[in-house]
Amino acid sequence: MTTSQQVFRRQIRRLILVPLGILLLIAALLEVQVRRLSSAQNWVDHTAVVLAQARLLLSLMIDQETGLRGFVLTHDERFLQPYYAADLALPKVFDQLRFTVADNPEQLERIAAVRQNYDQWHAYSQDAISRTKKNDPTVGLVAVGLAGKQMMDELRTRQQDFVEHEEELKRWRVRRSTSAGGAVTWTLLGLVVAFIFLLLIQTRQNIRTVDAGYATILNNLQKRTAELSESRERLRVTLRSIGDAVIVTDAEGRITFLNPVAERLTQFSQERASGKPLDEVFRIIDEETQVPAENPFVKVMRLGTIVGLANHTALVREDGTQISIDDSGAPIRSEDGQIFGVVLVFRDVTEQKEMLNVLRMNEKLAAAGRLSASIAHEIHNPLETIGNLLYLIRKQGHDNMDELIAMGEQELARVVQITKNMLSLYRESKRDVPTKLGEVVDAVSVILQRSIRDKQIRFSTRILTESRVSAFPAEMRQVVSNLLSNAIDAVEKGGHIEVEVEDVPFKDSQPGVALLVRDNGCGISKANLSKIFKPFFTTKGENGTGLGLWITQGIVSKIGGYIEVTCETAAEKHGTTFKVVFPKLPPDIHS
Amino acid sequence: MHAGKILCIDGEEVGLLVRKLMLESEGFEAAVATNGKAALELCGKFCFDLIRLDYSIPGMNGGEVAQAIRLLRPEIPVVLLSPYLTLPEEHTRIVYGHVIEGESTEALLILIRKLLQREADAPDSKERRTA
Numbered sequence A: 001m002t003t004s005q006q007v008f009r010r011q012i013r014r015l016i017l018v019p020l021g022i023l024l025l026i027a028a029l030l031e032v033q034v035r036r037l038s039s040a041q042n043w044v045d046h047t048a049v050v051l052a053q054a055r056l057l058l059s060l061m062i063d064q065e066t067g068l069r070g071f072v073l074t075h076d077e078r079f080l081q082p083y084y085a086a087d088l089a090l091p092k093v094f095d096q097l098r099f100t101v102a103d104n105p106e107q108l109e110r111i112a113a114v115r116q117n118y119d120q121w122h123a124y125s126q127d128a129i130s131r132t133k134k135n136d137p138t139v140g141l142v143a144v145g146l147a148g149k150q151m152m153d154e155l156r157t158r159q160q161d162f163v164e165h166e167e168e169l170k171r172w173r174v175r176r177s178t179s180a181g182g183a184v185t186w187t188l189l190g191l192v193v194a195f196i197f198l199l200l201i202q203t204r205q206n207i208r209t210v211d212a213g214y215a216t217i218l219n220n221l222q223k224r225t226a227e228l229s230e231s232r233e234r235l236r237v238t239l240r241s242i243g244d245a246v247i248v249t250d251a252e253g254r255i256t257f258l259n260p261v262a263e264r265l266t267q268f269s270q271e272r273a274s275g276k277p278l279d280e281v282f283r284i285i286d287e288e289t290q291v292p293a294e295n296p297f298v299k300v301m302r303l304g305t306i307v308g309l310a311n312h313t314a315l316v317r318e319d320g321t322q323i324s325i326d327d328s329g330a331p332i333r334s335e336d337g338q339i340f341g342v343v344l345v346f347r348d349v350t351e352q353k354e355m356l357n358v359l360r361m362n363e364k365l366a367a368a369g370r371l372s373a374s375i376a377h378e379i380h381n382p383l384e385t386i387g388n389l390l391y392l393i394r395k396q397g398h399d400n401m402d403e404l405i406a407m408g409e410q411e412l413a414r415v416v417q418i419t420k421n422m423l424s425l426y427r428e429s430k431r432d433v434p435t436k437l438g439e440v441v442d443a444v445s446v447i448l449q450r451s452i453r454d455k456q457i458r459f460s461t462r463i464l465t466e467s468r469v470s471a472f473p474a475e476m477r478q479v480v481s482n483l484l485s486n487a488i489d490a491v492e493k494g495g496h497i498e499v500e501v502e503d504v505p506f507k508d509s510q511p512g513v514a515l516l517v518r519d520n521g522c523g524i525s526k527a528n529l530s531k532i533f534k535p536f537f538t539t540k541g542e543n544g545t546g547l548g549l550w551i552t553q554g555i556v557s558k559i560g561g562y563i564e565v566t567c568e569t570a571a572e573k574h575g576t577t578f579k580v581v582f583p584k585l586p587p588d589i590h591s
Numbered sequence B: 001m002h003a004g005k006i007l008c009i010d011g012e013e014v015g016l017l018v019r020k021l022m023l024e025s026e027g028f029e030a031a032v033a034t035n036g037k038a039a040l041e042l043c044g045k046f047c048f049d050l051i052r053l054d055y056s057i058p059g060m061n062g063g064e065v066a067q068a069i070r071l072l073r074p075e076i077p078v079v080l081l082s083p084y085l086t087l088p089e090e091h092t093r094i095v096y097g098h099v100i101e102g103e104s105t106e107a108l109l110i111l112i113r114k115l116l117q118r119e120a121d122a123p124d125s126k127e128r129r130t131a
Helices: A002-074 A077-100 A105-133 A141-241 A260-266 A296-303 A350-395 A401-426 A437-454 A473-490 A548-559 B013-025 B036-045 B062-072 B105-121 B123-130
Strands: A245-250 A255-258 A283-286 A313-316 A322-333 A339-348 A433-436 A458-463 A468-471 A496-505 A511-519 A562-568 A575-583 B005-009 B029-033 B050-054 B078-082 B097-100
Touching: A002 A077, A002 A105, A002 A141, A077 A105, A105 A141, A245 A260, A255 A260, A260 A339, A283 A322, A296 A322, A296 A339, A322 A350, A350 A401, A350 A437, A350 A473, A350 A548, A350 B013, A350 B105, A401 B013, A433 A437, A433 A473, A437 A458, A437 A473, A437 A496, A437 A511, A468 A473, A468 A548, A468 A575, A473 A496, A473 A511, A473 A548, A473 A575, A548 A562, A548 A575, B005 B013, B005 B036, B013 B029, B029 B036, B036 B050, B036 B062, B050 B062, B050 B105, B062 B078, B078 B105
Parallel strands: A458 A496, B005 B029, B005 B050, B050 B078, B078 B097
Antiparallel strands: A245 A255, A245 A339, A283 A313, A313 A322, A322 A339, A433 A468, A496 A511, A511 A575, A562 A575
């Protein structure tokens, strides 16, 4: 842009400067020509002066001759008056003339010749006058007239010669002056024509350059406009064909765009939604409490960053039906950082949620299945013993019958104890109740005792607190059972597992209670650490569903707790610690 | 004349004691071991006609013990008991009977007798046993 601007300015400058230069040149040329013309004119004037002086000279000489003749004829001295007057003036006139033609040696010579002739005549006239005064009879009119005439004629011829030359000069000079004038005119004309021509060429060139520049700019502009509209169109098409629902609002929270998915989910068409406030079209509530959720536009404008929706958000459609959605909102910023709109992206997660629920249920059943096998085993052993005892008693009243019966009672008590434990463990509650974390750990440890013993694991529990957590006992059991089973699977034969329950500070320095499960297994690799809470991730091959930790985390976060995993894979002190922290219930709440 | 020598392997001592009493009352000679290691030591010292093995025992599991016995005494039939419906194939393949826990005492005795009878009918093993 700047370079084309520079080119443009240069063109404009050239358009002004070049004619100015040419004009100056013309002025200089004209000056020279005019000088020449005026000098030619001066010479013409000079010639006129010379001629006038020559004529004056002639007329003075004629006056003298006429006066001389009159005097000789009449002897009246009054006739000599013009003679004397001319006598006084003539030398001056000669001097002037000589001075005037000083530049021309030829004419000077002629003047000198005229002067010589005149001096001869003057001498003769002086002689004639003095003789007349003395009344010399030899001085007759005829004699005077003849001699005088002869001299005078010669004088006149000389004079004429001078004048003719001067006339010649004058003609030549007038011609020259005229030609100089013509030259000025022609030069002027030529220059003007040349100037116009140059100007035309230059202007044309400039116009062409400017035109080309302008055309380029115009072309670029058109191209850019085309590109812009194309990318706009592409963006629009992209937004329209995106699989998620997209809603765009302006800076006032009024809807400017809805893609077809958003139209389908909200049941508002683009035409109807356009210009409406966001919360009229995009009504969201908390799925569980049915309380309206914060308008995401307001939230984005308030925080100025990308925001996600809270869990369990439902969209209330126009017909009143609800769908679970997963949503995020982001500010749209201009280049200078001003927010000029908000874009919302959301999707229908109803199916996904249902699917996850089914998965959770399946895992619950699978866990129950795994547990029931170990329970069956626990119960079977004493039952088999009792069966054997009864068989012995029935077959042959044994000598030590009392002993056998006592053994049977002992085994029966064991079975009762186990079922009692199971019942207390599986007594389902329909709502969350204060649950002692330590008790859950003890109960689950009993169930897993066999696996622990079979693997010769050094298993220790330290219950340091009686703290309670508000939870569903079955879910709490699932959490503990999942973590302990993982630890049992993780350690080698003869490994160690330590379980601790203790009071710890929770988030925001609230009281909390923590469950720590520490094993000295092989640890979890860095690559796997990020995946262990994802569904279907397992390192147990066919023996694992990959759902245990995912479910565990789901339950823990539902209760409001969190899980921390620390891991050591170094050879000398390898192992994994799962720390689950729950918010602790105040002691006065339990009933 | 004993009906047969039986080795019982289980983790629980009370259960083992009662089982021993029951088998002896049926005329069998019974020995007991509470883990795989002790069982293998007994197998090395004595000749048994049948081994009754629990899958869930401390230390080596029943399957591993069965594999070790198979190497040591390939002719002895092993009855494996477990609470699980499915066990690894390499363990079930090598035993004479895989019994799901919960069978009655009588059913177990019938199985034991049947296995001992079959063994008695096979001349090879009879020879080896009497040798």
